[in-house]
Amino acid sequence: MGQSGRYTSPYVDPPSRSAYRERSVRHTRKRAKRRVYTLVAFILFFGLAVIFAYKPASAATRTLLQSFRVEEAQQVSSPAVDAAESVVQVVPTVDAITAHGVSDFAIRDANALSIGSWQGAKNCGESFVISLKGVSETEAISFSANNCSVFPASGTGADSYTVTVTGSGAYSLTAEKNGVSDLARDTRTGLAGRADQLPLSVSGWGGGNDYYDRFKIRIFGGTVNGAISFQTDGCSISPAVGTIETEFEVTVTRVGAYELVAMMDGNTDYNSAYSARLSGCSSKSNQASMHIEDWVSDAKSGETFTLRIYGGSTSEAITLNTVGCSYNQISADKYEITVDAVGPYAITATRPGNYGYNSVSASVSGIAEKTRARSLSVSGWSESKNCNDSFPIKVVGGSDQAPISFVASGCTVSPASGTTETKFTVTVTSAGGYSLSAVMGETERFESQQTRTYHGQSGKGVQNALQIENWIPNAPAGSAFEIIVKGGNGTGATTLSTNDGCAARLKSGESNVYIISVYPLAGKDYSVSASRAGDATYEASSPAVFEGVTASAVQAALFVNGWNESAFSGSTFDIRLSGGSGSGALDFSLQGCKVEPAAETDVYTVTVTAREGDPYAMTVTRAGDGNYSPASIEQIGSTRYFEKSATESLLEPVRGGTYSWIYICGGIVLLFGVVLLIMQISNTPRRRRYR
Missing domain, CATH: 2.60.40 (Immunoglobulin-like)
Incomplete structure (x- = not known):
């Protein structure tokens, strides 16, 4: 019993391999589904982003998209900027100057023959001294020169030599010693400019x-x-x-x-x-003297003589300054002199100078006596004219610049004064006799004188035609207008006579303004005849006749009372017509409505037949008759909209904007994407922990 557990094995049977394989298969399938869901969600979100990029829903969305683009641009560009900042560029400077001759000549042996103190930029004729290096003092030296000379032409290494440039352009000198190597020869070159001559x-x-x-x-x-x-x-x-x-x-x-x-x-x-x-x-030079020949020192006032002027050195035109006389140049050196006034007269001839000559002058003078002018007369006089007739005259003789005036009776002269160059007009002012004489005033040169007296006989004059201003040939029947009577001559009375189509009376406070009143019926003939009586000077004037025909009168204005400018379609309202004149019939021109007579006189019922929101109008015209012209009036309006009930307002379809479907689709896509994400999260399995 006590040994039974001593040999007990700790091994535990592993789980069944088939059950583990089933779990692995299910996990793989779920992971594949999650990948599909993730792909679909990504496509939906990408489509939503495209929709809002096409028409952002609000300013906040637009700002958010812009912030995404800014961050991406900074992330993309920062590596390139860092790389560019980390690069060190080496740029050669312009100031790095390479010494002349460093790369042009190879390094020369210090013991080789060379020419010292050489000058390669001398002008022709200039000299300079050279010495030799790299040769012993006793060794012989010879030279080869081009466009220059050397003195002495040969010598030793201890001598100094003078080189003289003999011409402009390139020059060179070669020094040689015994031997054929490059170390036994040295050549120097230069470029000579031209030398200066002696001043x-x-x-x-x-x-x-x-x-x-x-x-x-x-x-x-x-x-x-x-x-x-x-x-x-x-x-x-x-x-x-x-x-x-x-x-x-x-x-x-x-x-x-x-x-x-x-x-x-x-x-x-x-x-x-x-x-x-x-x-x-x-300085300027003096010209030759001026000369005046044939001068007359005792000429009479108004006398004319010819003289010759010449001299001077320049080609400038001679100028003349005169006192008490005038001149007229008749040739290159001849002048006609006219004495203008009594007393001293003189002339100074000057040849102007120019940039090289001074001016030169010569003067002569004399004293003139007063003389009598030519006889004075009147040309163009008429001895038989009627009153108010005119004829031209001209005063001849005397002095051209003397003032001319007149002594007249029974006539007038225009202008009242002038000279012999003036054209005068004589106007007979009375019937009977008329006379005139011309008087020339005294001048500095001439005494005053007067013509004989010219006479004539005149009869009564013919008056100017009478004129009527502001005449109206087609005045409206029953109207009145003003006319102005003008024309005629003399002091005779003005008389106006009319026919039975009008009447005339003098306007209060006026002498030639009349008021014409025409007959009150249209188509009536009316006329006015104006004439002026004669007097002691003028005959009676011919009558001036003006005629006309009365036109239709303008009716009184039409009025429409009770017109409704904003009525419902199908509604009615009453209107009353007033105004107008005459017995013409009424005519209605309708649009979107109809008119029917009401029970009362001049009252009409208007029925609106236009559709809701459409205009309607009515034009009433009273026709003309024999005495009045047609008159009309127009009335317009627009039908009102009926008010809608609450049920009709709720049942109205929703009207979207141009881009409302974009926001609706975007919301649906966003909702579908959120649902897919929730499904993906809920289907994600938890990892099991095994001990």
Whole structure:
């Protein structure tokens, strides 16, 4: 008994393998279902996101989507930015200058032959001293030169040599010693510019003090004896181009400062040479004297004579200043002089100067006596005219500038004064006789004088035609209007006569304004005849007749009382018509309604036949008759909507917006996704723990 448990085994039988396999199969199936649910939920949520991205439901949703995109952009771009910031770029600088000649020449042996103190940028004709290095003091040296010379031409390493550039352009020098290797030879090169010539000098400058003065100069200096030309300002030089042997002539061409610079052309080895800038100053010259020939110093007032004026040096036109006389140029140098007034007279002729010459003048004078003008007369006088007739006249003779006035009787002159150049008009102002004489006033040159008296006989004048303003040929029947009577002449009375179609009366406070009242029936003829009586000066005027026919009168305005502008469809209301004139029939033009007479006179019942919300209108016209024109009135309205009951309002279909279906579908999708997630969570098995 006590040994029974000593050999007891601790082994426990494992669970059945078939049961474990069944649980594993069920777990695998459930996991596959969860994956399907997860995929469907992801598709639904993705579709919802697309819907709200197409038309977000609210501003909050739109802001949330934008924040998602901003965070994703920052997460995507941050690694690239970090990588870009961690890269170190090495950029060569522009200021890193490579020393000239470092890569052009190989390293030379320090013991090789070399030319020291070489200068590679000298002008033609310049010299410099060189020495030799890398050669013993006793060793012989020879040279090969191009476009330069060396002195001495040969020597030893201890000597110094003078190199002289003999021309512009490239030059070179090669030093050699015994041997054929590169160490026994050294070549140096350079580029020479052109040398400067000796400066030029000008002899003989300063001989021009006045405009157009001339003086001669000579040029000295220079090196190559090239062609000599000039830069000038305010002067000219002849010949324009020459040499050292040429004698040049300078001409001053303006008043004031003038300058000159001489220039000698260079060649391939020498630059052009210039002189110093030479300057001077000139003043204006005096012209030749002016001359006045054939002057008359004792001419009479109004006398004319011819003289000749010439002289001066410029080509400017001669100007004349006159006192007490006038002139008229008849040729290039001849003038016609007219003495204008009694007393002294003079003339001054001036030839203007220009940029080189001063002005020059000459004057002459004389004293004139007063003279009598030509005889004065009237041209165009008419001796037989009627009253109110006019005719033109002209005063001839006398002085052209003298004032002319008139002494008239029975006539008037227009204008009342003038000169012999004025055209005058004489108007006869009375019947019987008329007369006129012209008077010329005294002037500085002429005495006053008067024409003879001109006479004429005149008869009664013919009045101007009478005119009636504001006449109405088709006045409405029974109306009145004003007219104005104008025209005629004299002091005769104005008379108006009418037929039985109208009446006329003078307006109170007026002398020529009349009030015309026409007959009260349409189609009636009416006329007015106006005439003015004659007087001592004018004959009686011809009558002026104006006619017309009365037109239909305008009816009194029509009125509609009781019109309803907002009635229900099918409703009725009464209206009353008033106004109008005459016996014309009434006519109704209807739209959306009908009209029937009521029991009372001028009362009508209106029935609205238009549909709900449609307009309706009525136009009433009273026809014209023999005395009145038609008249009409229009009334409009719009039918009202019927009020709806509470049941009808509830049964109305819901009207959605353009995008309401998007929000409905989005809500359904969201609800379906939430249900799938809940199902997935509830079907997830719990892990079992085994000990």
